[in-house]
Amino acid sequence: xxxxxxxxIWFLPLILLTAVSCSSSKxxxxxxxxxxxxxLPERIQSLVLVNxxxxxxxxxxxxxxxxxxxxxxxxxxxxxxxxLQSADTMLQALGxxxxxxxxxxxxxxxxxxxxxKENSFLSETMQWDEVKDLCETFQTDAVLSVDMFQTxxxxxxQRESYYNPADDAxxxxxxxxxxxxxEALFRIYDPxxxxxxxxxxxxxxxxxxxGAGSARELFSHFTTVKQGLSEAGIALALDFSExxxxxxxxxxxxxxxxxxxxxxxxxxxxxxxxxxxxMELWKKVAAESSSKATKSKAAFNLAxxxxxxxxxxxxxxxxxxxxxxxxxxxxxxxxxxLKLRRQELEKLK
Numbered sequence: 001x002x003x004x005x006x007x008x009i010w011f012l013p014l015i016l017l018t019a020v021s022c023s024s025s026k027x028x029x030x031x032x033x034x035x036x037x038x039x040l041p042e043r044i045q046s047l048v049l050v051n052x053x054x055x056x057x058x059x060x061x062x063x064x065x066x067x068x069x070x071x072x073x074x075x076x077x078x079x080x081x082x083x084l085q086s087a088d089t090m091l092q093a094l095g096x097x098x099x100x101x102x103x104x105x106x107x108x109x110x111x112x113x114x115x116x117k118e119n120s121f122l123s124e125t126m127q128w129d130e131v132k133d134l135c136e137t138f139q140t141d142a143v144l145s146v147d148m149f150q151t152x153x154x155x156x157x158q159r160e161s162y163y164n165p166a167d168d169a170x171x172x173x174x175x176x177x178x179x180x181x182x183e184a185l186f187r188i189y190d191p192x193x194x195x196x197x198x199x200x201x202x203x204x205x206x207x208x209x210x211g212a213g214s215a216r217e218l219f220s221h222f223t224t225v226k227q228g229l230s231e232a233g234i235a236l237a238l239d240f241s242e243x244x245x246x247x248x249x250x251x252x253x254x255x256x257x258x259x260x261x262x263x264x265x266x267x268x269x270x271x272x273x274x275x276x277x278x279m280e281l282w283k284k285v286a287a288e289s290s291s292k293a294t295k296s297k298a299a300f301n302l303a304x305x306x307x308x309x310x311x312x313x314x315x316x317x318x319x320x321x322x323x324x325x326x327x328x329x330x331x332x333x334x335x336x337x338l339k340l341r342r343q344e345l346e347k348l349k
Contacts, residue, residue, distance in 0.1 A: 026255040026267065030308060031248040034344065036103070038198065038243045040188065046105035046140040047188070049095050051087055052116035052123040053149045060084040063226035070225055075157035075176060080150060083229045087149055088112075090184075090233030094144075097237055101245035107138040116147075122185055123147040125196065131189040141190075142197070148185035151232055153178065153225055157215070174218045175211040178225070180232040182206075186240055200243060206235050253304050254330060256297040260285060263298065279305045286321070296326035303334065312342045 059082065061069075070077050095106040116123040123145075131143050156177045163170050183203040190197045208228065212218035223231070257267055262281045269278040282305070285298035299322035306315040316338050323331045 025257060026270075027252045028255060028270075028304075029250055029252055032251050032341065032344070033102075034247045034249055036101075036242070036244050036246055038200075040142075040197065040244055041190075043192075044141040044190070044197075045103075046107070047098065047142055047144045048107045048109065048134050048138045048140040049091055049112065049144050049146075050109065050134070051091055051113050051146045051149065052126065053146055054082075054084065054087050054113040055116075058082040058084045058087065061226075063224050066225050070155055075155050078152070078154045080152045081225075081229060083151060083226070085226070086151055086229040086233040087146070088233075089230045090149070090237050091146065093234045093237035094241055097241035098245050101241065101247070103245045105140070107140055109134075109138065125187070126189055128189075128191065128194050131194075132191045135191045141192075143189040143191070145187050145189065146184055147187050148183070148201075149236075150183050151229055152181040153228065154181070155179075155225070160211075171213075173211045173213065174215045176209070176218055176222050178208045178223065178228055180206050180228045182232040182236050184236055184240075188244075198244070200240065202236065202239050204235065204239065206232055253307070254300075254334070255304060256300050256330075258294050258297050260289065260291070260294050263294065266298075266301070275305055275308065286318075292326045296322045296328070296331070299325060300328075300331055300334070303338070307338065307341070312338055312345060316342070 061083070091108060091112060095108050098104040098106050116126075118124065126143065126145060126147075134143050135141065158175055160173050160175055161170050162173060181203070182205070183201070186198070186200045186202070187196050188198040189195075206228070208223045210218060210222050212221075255267065255270060257263065262285050266278040266281040266285075269275070269281070279302060282298040282302045286295050286302065289295045289298065299318045303315040303318040303322060306312075306318060316335065319331060319335045319338055322328070323335060
């Protein structure tokens with residue numbers, strides 16, 4: 001059986017790009033991990049992802065066909081749509097997000113839509129022999145199952161008049177609105193303890209609104225119903241992945257510039273992503289420069305360098321060195337952020 005299988009890797013804080021530079025400083029953007037809100041047991045490192053809600057009511061209607069159905073109703077519709085592409089997009093996106101968090105391996109079987117029995121509109125809890133068989137077959141620690149998934153689409157089209165005082169005239173505008181309401185039930189089955197270790201119901205809405213001079217112009221760029229359904233699947237995957245996996249938030253850091261030749265050389269090395277060589281130069285400047293201002297800048301930059309290496313304690317040490325050499329509000333603020341980062345890293349252990 002063909003599968004998608006992703007290997008586990010751990011990401012250190014990642015330098016993304018140089019954002020802004022000026023005569024006294026340069027901003028870089030890094031990624032900072034944030035602990036999951038509902039962490040799974042550490043022994044669960046891999047998941048097989050399946051869907052137990054797709055049945056004969058699900059279709060994969062082509063985008064143009066689906067759009068024409070809505071146009072024939074004047075784009076004024078309120079309906080439930082069981083879209084196969086949306087369900088599959090959600091599962092695929094969820095697997096990739098869990099992997100990219102650095103926390104999980106995942107497997108999505110080729111036959112990922114598996115048979116199920118429904119109790120009301122939810123799939124019944126999976127039998128434990130089935131859970132164990134899936135985990136043994138795909139060599140995973142647990143099963144993540146979508147046991148309910150539904151999308152409702154609400155659309156509206158209207159023509160509106162508005163007055164333009166600049167030329168003292170009335171104009172008409174074509175306006176469209178679309179909302180996709182998505183809801184799902186996720187269960188994570190632990191075969192070792194024969195226990196559902198997580199049961200999460202999620203419901204939310206994504207919304208689009210736009211206008212143009214004519215209906216043709218409007219719908220030439222307005223999000224299609226099919227695309228809206230797929231985006232709802234991705235939004236749902238994002239919502240759930242943030243519950244159980246590390247989230248990476250982007251933050252900016254300063255690199256302080258100085259007229260000292262070695263500081264300029266170090267800054268050029270940073271531009272080339274050669275942090276090791278830049279840090280060697282900053283250490284020499286911090287030890288040898290006769291200027292307190294220059295020494296404190298070198299120490300500050302060393303703090304940033306060590307933070308990027310994941311060594312927050314050493315970053316705090318050099319941050320304090322910079323602060324004690326010459327006071328800067330920037331250094332004080334950075335030390336406060338480093339203290340918070342140390343607390344965040346403790347939670348990730």
